[in-house]
Amino acid sequence: MSETPAALPLRVIHRGWNTFGIATLTLPDGSTVPRALEHHGEAACVLLYDPGRRVALLVRQARVGPAFWGESADLDEAPAGGLDGGEPEATAIREALEEAGVHLRQLECVVHAYSMPSVSSERLWLYLAPYGEADRIGPGGGLHAEGEQVLPVEVPLAELADAARSGRISDLKTLVLVQALMLRHPALFAP
The missing domain is CATH 3.90.79.10 (Nucleoside Triphosphate Pyrophosphohydrolase)
Structure with a gap:
């Protein structure tokens, strides 16, 4: 599995075959929102x-x-x-x-x-x-x-x-x- 890109902060909840976490996404206006992310x-x-x-x-x-x-x-x-x-x-x-x-x-x-x-x-x-x-x-x-x-x-x-x-x-x-x-x-x- 490839590593999580450094450009997207991720708070890891579980790491296994898949990694599950909460990512911080920056919106066009500069504000940030938390988003669930599955990464494999x-x-x-x-x-x-x-x-x-x-x-x-x-x-x-x-x-x-x-x-x-x-x-x-x-x-x-x-x-x-x-x-x-x-x-x-x-x-x-x-x-x-x-x-x-x-x-x-x-x-x-x-x-x-x-x-x-x-x-x-x-x-x-x-x-x-x-x-x-x-x-x-x-x-x-x-x-x-x-x-x-x-x-x-x-x-x-x-x-x-x-x-x-x-x-x-x-x-x-x-x-x-x-x-x-x-x-x-x-x-x-x-x-």
Whole structure:
């Protein structure tokens, strides 16, 4: 996890996988206000797609957020993980191999953005990446030592586009990446 930036004073309440604290934010008029902040650094996320077979490779894993609301904990999403001091591109490549079993050869950067800027410092680096059958070199599944039990799941691009259009993709980073793929590579979705 990266350290708290010195530009933002933070009174730490808890430090673990995430750091929780009260930050002091300076407003445009010079006044300051306390704001709750969750900090766990930067992450990279990559939507893998096979242009020949017109499928995307997502990973299904249990997530605490949906479970909190009484929804299924199982969430299909693009592979992602913390930078852990590394570079965003290297992290996207590592996570694709760890979680989906795919060796990536090229990445297309979509954006670097904030997941929840009102309460979190998390910066996400989002990528698109083509793959083919020859690039599937491992089983995926995540790192069991880190409590990951990840199931790679191929989804037809037409089905994924329909899910995006109808509001059935509940993971925001995956939704952004699916929409980016639809905008940047529309031929993949043509009948």
